[in-house]
Every structure is written in structure tokens, then in C-alpha cells.
Amino acid sequence: MLLVLDNFSSHVCKHTRKRAHELGIDLVFLPVGSPDLNPIEPVWKSLKWESSPLIVNGEDEYRRLLDELFDQLTEKLSFAASWIDNHLSGFLNKIC
Incomplete structure (x- = not known):
């Protein structure tokens, strides 16, 4: 199994790397300052775009709508498929 991570402190800490190794997970860290390579960024961008016109009655309703x-x-595979085609497929070809 392969997991792609940014360089957030909890992602790169010794405990995370050790536990991933124990579970048989290979970690791939994205270069610092490369949000275009992070597969979650298009999701955040779309979430911000689609949630900006929402009018809600309170925090609970807003959280429910955001969820x-x-x-x-995230159920749309187009985010993942596009990212894999653009970034990960080349990497996998190099290591496999």
C-alpha cells in the first residue's frame, strides 16, 4: 500500500513512519511548497467554491452542509483519477 502525504509535522514524525512500516504502508512525501501535487487541494478548492454562497441558520447546520x-x-473519482494521471503514474512507473 502506498500513502501520499504532505510534510505536516504529524505526517513526518518518527511514530507515523514506524507505524506505517509496521502496517506495510510505504509513505511518499510531497516536496515542500507543492500544493499542486497534493491530491486533497482540488477537493478543498471545490468545497470552498460550493460552500461560499450557502446561507445557514447556525454553526451546526453549516457543519452538516460542509460534511x-x-x-x-470525495466520492467523485475524477479528483483522484486526474491526480494519479498527472502525478503518481510517472512515479509508480519509476519504482515498479
Whole structure:
């Protein structure tokens, strides 16, 4: 299994790397300052775009709507497929 991560402190800490190794997960760290390589960035961009016109009655309703939007967006494989085609397929060809 392969997991792509940015360089957030909890992602690169010794405990995370050790536990991933124990579970048989290979970690791939994105270069610092490369948000275009991070597969979650298009999801955040779309979430911000689609949530900006929302009018809600309170925090609970807003959180519920954001959860629904996030679920809808991440169920679309187009985000992942596009990212894999653009960034990961070349990497996998190099290591396999």
C-alpha cells in the first residue's frame, strides 16, 4: 500500500513512519511548497467554491452542509483519477 502525504509535522514524525512500516504502508512525501501535487487541494478548492454562497441558520447546520458537500466531492473519482494521471503514474512507473 502506498500513502501520499504532505510534510505536516504529524505526517513526518518518527511514530507515523514506524507505524506505517509496521502496517506495510510505504509513505511518499510531497516536496515542500507543492500544493499542486497534493491530491486533497482540488477537493478543498471545490468545497470552498460550493460552500461560499450557502446561507445557514447556525454553526451546526453549516457543519452538516460542509460534511455533505465534502462527502459528495470525495466520492467523485475524477479528483483522484486526474491526480494519479498527472502525478503518481510517472512515479509508480519509476519504482515498479
